[in-house]
Amino acid sequence: MKVGFIGLGIMGAPMAANLVKAGFEVGVYNRTPDKCESLVAAGAQAFDSPRAAAVGRDAVFTIVSDTPDVEAVLFNNNGVAAGASAGTVVIDMSTISPTQTVAFAKRLAQQSIAMLDAPVSGGESGAREGRLSIMVGGERAAFDRCLPLFHAMGKTIIYTGKSGNGQRTKLVNQIVGSLNLLATVEGLRVASAAGLDLATTLDAIGGGAAGSWMWSNLGPKIAAGDDRPGFSIHLHAKDLRLASEFLDDLNLEAPGTRLTSSLFRQAEDTGLGALGNQGLARLWREQQV
């Protein structure tokens, strides 16, 4: 299969590299062109617009920051929709608005272009190791056709139903993960204030009913004061803004997400945005010191 790949950020670059490695013919585009170099060295072809990267491709991936970026990459004059032919599948792996996703899919359908929403979880290491979880919404037939591509990038590939359901599932994932992260931050703050040894506390709690991925993976970083980003506070805050809009659309009161959204907004306002999301712990650390 010939594929286009648009967006070579922290996640996109290793994902595109895994498609090249799996033997697919990959055409890449990135706003900052020098990010294409390592992909070209690996065997990809670089293009100078999303349109050009979409011409003659069976599938075109997009993985960019936010809803307006996806819209621009798809529908600008030099966008994917201007280059892709009928029968192409557009696969958006960004985390964006489910409502807008459905609208984008409808616009593409007018050109007989199918769209899958396929946001991912598993972070940079998951992207590098081809071990991402991929949550896919859209037409089943298009999903089935693209499975070999997904398997080159991920380990857990889950078809979640109609268009937008991949994004909806991803937002649920972010809602749950944010509260588990708050649990980790708050638990370690309390442990520290109570004079407990953090390594012992991490051990004592990690294997039981209060255990979580966040506790086991970000807990030790918090204990060590390591704020380097696997996933930044900026991106986490952006996902929680999407989650809040999603809750508004559903007319749903969700006090946990209201709290985590407000805390991540405060973290951004306090200038912590570029830190890893475990840096949420700094919101209080400065107050206590």
Add this chain to the structure above:
Amino acid sequence: MKVGFIGLGIMGAPMAANLVKAGFEVGVYNRTPDKCESLVAAGAQAFDSPRAAAVGRDAVFTIVSDTPDVEAVLFNNNGVAAGASAGTVVIDMSTISPTQTVAFAKRLAQQSIAMLDAPVSGGESGAREGRLSIMVGGERAAFDRCLPLFHAMGKTIIYTGKSGNGQRTKLVNQIVGSLNLLATVEGLRVASAAGLDLATTLDAIGGGAAGSWMWSNLGPKIAAGDDRPGFSIHLHAKDLRLASEFLDDLNLEAPGTRLTSSLFRQAEDTGLGALGNQGLARLWREQQV
């Protein structure tokens, strides 16, 4: 070793049974005497007061509901302190106030009785299968002496330091677990309102960065509407009351715990107290129907 065991509730009964099974000479007491029968059938000896169950024992376990219950069982006229000799180790496995724990330990020390606080995590199944996590605070020498007893009941035995630290670690555990449970409840509520398939959502999220013990173990129960208690809302609310007092003592602002405490209090007020803690989901379910 000869041990006394006071409190044969959902947790205590299988824990005492495991001590009998491991070959220790076990004397039991329970406020409702008929709960002693199965233990006596297994080889334990029943006594008619905590005092009597403590006479001539190397170690005396207590596992009852709350701080005042421990105080009564230890210090009433017919309490453990009236029966135990110098050199006995009292091991309280209830979840109670760390501050009161330290005070109880001091009172016992006046009789040269050592006290360990050793609350557990892992639920009824963990108690039955001898796979509990046990978080132990108190004198290291007393802990070392009692290790064979702990190993008969638990899998992960962690020494957390001075008197009260077992309880402090347990309260951190409850703080973290409560927020992970809220994450699970809120995530599934949102998924349901968004029309996502819950089994698919449970699958898609459980193995990634938003995964947790609560998601994997209580999530399926919530999806199935199964409210049977492994751990009740009443007990969970009690632990969060202890956690709130603990935070007050530390003079610590903890917005996540403030939220979960308030939600569990509401759940009790709404008459959900006897349900399993996953029944927290009912707080909103009734509003939505």
